Amino acid sequence: CYAPERTLTMGTFSKVLSPGFRLGYIIGPKPALDPLTTIKQAVDLHTSTFTQLISARCLDEGLMKTHMPDVRALYRTQCHCMLDALERYFPEGTTWTKPDGGMFIWVTLPEYINTDDMMKEALDRKVAYVPSSAFYANEPKFNQMRLSFVTVPPEKIDQGVKVVAELVKEKMAAHNA
Missing domain, CATH: 3.90.1150.10 (Aspartate Aminotransferase, domain 1)
Structure with missing residues (x-):
């Protein structure tokens, strides 16, 4: 049974957009994400703004849908x-x-x-x-x-x-x- 109020979804752009990218994400309810945000801030100072901007642009422009089939075929x-x-x-x-x-x-x-x-x-x-x-x-x-x-x-x-x-x-x- 899917329970969105108790579910965390994690993913990464690492090696998906580019081998050197190190950017992950977590989707879930705010009460679960708030402590994770605090922990992340204590562990590293900041995720690369440049990597975040490139990833956001790729998502906004639909590049993932057009790029991934070509990457899969090449690999x-x-x-x-x-x-x-x-x-x-x-x-x-x-x-x-x-x-x-x-x-x-x-x-x-x-x-x-x-x-x-x-x-x-x-x-x-x-x-x-x-x-x-x-x-x-x-x-x-x-x-x-x-x-x-x-x-x-x-x-x-x-x-x-x-x-x-x-x-x-x-x-x-x-x-x-």
């Missing part, structure tokens, strides 16, 4: 490109997610490969990823990585995946030697 193409490259280049013994949406693919490597340690070598080869340890508050896993497919064109996605796959193959070969 879908880039996601498929990365999934194809992973299939083509990554060795047996590795796995990855096949997202229905979003901006990232989560890759799992054999447990003996530490993606934190491997990161410097990847950066030396002009490729970056986010090691999985950054996503754990306790007991991090070190054999996973998050790959983003939304900020580069398909040809760079293919080349980047190929470089990371070569690194992974080197680590596997060294381990098995």
Whole structure:
């Protein structure tokens, strides 16, 4: 049963309008929102006025309705490109997610490969990823990585995946030697 007097709706413009936007919102009854407003003001001094103005303009002019289908189509193409490259280049013994949406693919490597340690070598080869340890508050896993497919064109996605796959193959070969 929907009870608007007891319901809070939260959302974000983060990564929807632009990857760097950090703007969220809460819709709900005033008695619930007043204490949340006080808490927010105590936690951060102010949300970016520039980000708020851009978001308001996009909403006012209906850009979200016209912009989002194009963004989804672009991300879908880039996601498929990365999934194809992973299939083509990554060795047996590795796995990855096949997202229905979003901006990232989560890759799992054999447990003996530490993606934190491997990161410097990847950066030396002009490729970056986010090691999985950054996503754990306790007991991090070190054999996973998050790959983003939304900020580069398909040809760079293919080349980047190929470089990371070569690194992974080197680590596997060294381990098995």
